[in-house]
Amino acid sequence: MKFVSRIPTGFGTLLCPEGFAGPRGTRALLDERRTVAEGRTLLRDPIWTDPGTPHGEHRPVMLLPGFMSGDYSMSLLSRWLRRAGYAPLRSQVRLNVECSRNTLERLTRRVEIAALHENRPITLIGHSLGGIYAKTIAMRRPELVNGVVALGSPLLAPTASHKLLLADVALLSALNRAGLKKLMNADCVHGECAADSRAELAGPFPAHIPFLSVYSRSDGIIDFKAAQDPTAQHVEVDGSHCGMTVNPGVYRALAEHLPALTGLRPAKPGAAA
Numbered sequence: 001m002k003f004v005s006r007i008p009t010g011f012g013t014l015l016c017p018e019g020f021a022g023p024r025g026t027r028a029l030l031d032e033r034r035t036v037a038e039g040r041t042l043l044r045d046p047i048w049t050d051p052g053t054p055h056g057e058h059r060p061v062m063l064l065p066g067f068m069s070g071d072y073s074m075s076l077l078s079r080w081l082r083r084a085g086y087a088p089l090r091s092q093v094r095l096n097v098e099c100s101r102n103t104l105e106r107l108t109r110r111v112e113i114a115a116l117h118e119n120r121p122i123t124l125i126g127h128s129l130g131g132i133y134a135k136t137i138a139m140r141r142p143e144l145v146n147g148v149v150a151l152g153s154p155l156l157a158p159t160a161s162h163k164l165l166l167a168d169v170a171l172l173s174a175l176n177r178a179g180l181k182k183l184m185n186a187d188c189v190h191g192e193c194a195a196d197s198r199a200e201l202a203g204p205f206p207a208h209i210p211f212l213s214v215y216s217r218s219d220g221i222i223d224f225k226a227a228q229d230p231t232a233q234h235v236e237v238d239g240s241h242c243g244m245t246v247n248p249g250v251y252r253a254l255a256e257h258l259p260a261l262t263g264l265r266p267a268k269p270g271a272a273a
Contacts, residue, residue, distance in 0.1 A: 054085025147261030
């Protein structure tokens with residue numbers, strides 16, 4: 001893929017500190033084919049077929065999709081949340097490929113409007129890049145958020161990803177230079193925008209907001225160690241990166257932790273695991 005050669009020297013170093021590296025080789029990518037099997041397993045799993053008595057009390061939960069995905073990628077999770085008694089909200093992101101700074105501003109405004117409409121803070125569940133956005137929004141506007149869940153999100157090193165994903169970023173940057181200015185560009189990963197993102201993510205996370213990070217050691221897209229944010233409580237599942245939104249283990253983790261994350265019960269002290 002010729003766009004890889006256009007990735008500047010040191011690409012991603014701002015957002016991929018020493019000690020982190022994305023998965024390598026084709027085996028990691030081939031393992032991502034498990035996503036389909038994970039979805040099929042979910043539809044037969046008791047956590048889906050019989051989620052129990054709805055207990056969400058219509059608490060609002062906004063779903064933030066990952067890189068190169070949109071709200072459609074969260075549709076099964078949205079259906080399950082509604083069946084469990086929560087009120088899932090769309091991010092209104094059709095395809096998450098735009099400038100990260102602009103996307104964050106738009107999502108923050110979306111959360112603000114939702115919180116005003118619901119007259120209460122919102123719980124955010126983000127997949128991959130969406131989890132990074134969820135954490136950032138909670139740090140920027142803690143009064144709008146009462147809980148954050150990151151699913152397979154490289155919170156500590158956003159570009160600790162497989163080289164194929166980095167090639168996709170390089171492609172978007174090339175298209176941006178060709179005139180599609182709304183797309184993610186090089187500044188988002190190695191320029192001023194990236195430096196601002198790194199500084200912001202390294203800041204203090206609001207201590208009163210429950211924060212859950214779900215990760216898989218067999219993640220074929222990101223370095224699972226980058227998901228182990230010390231300010232979050234950690235839950236490990238067995239599964240693929242792309243399958244995080246359809247993984248039965250993820251749904252069981254949500255069933256256990258969402259009551260605290262949505263304010264239905266007090267969060268356990270000492271969130272970090």
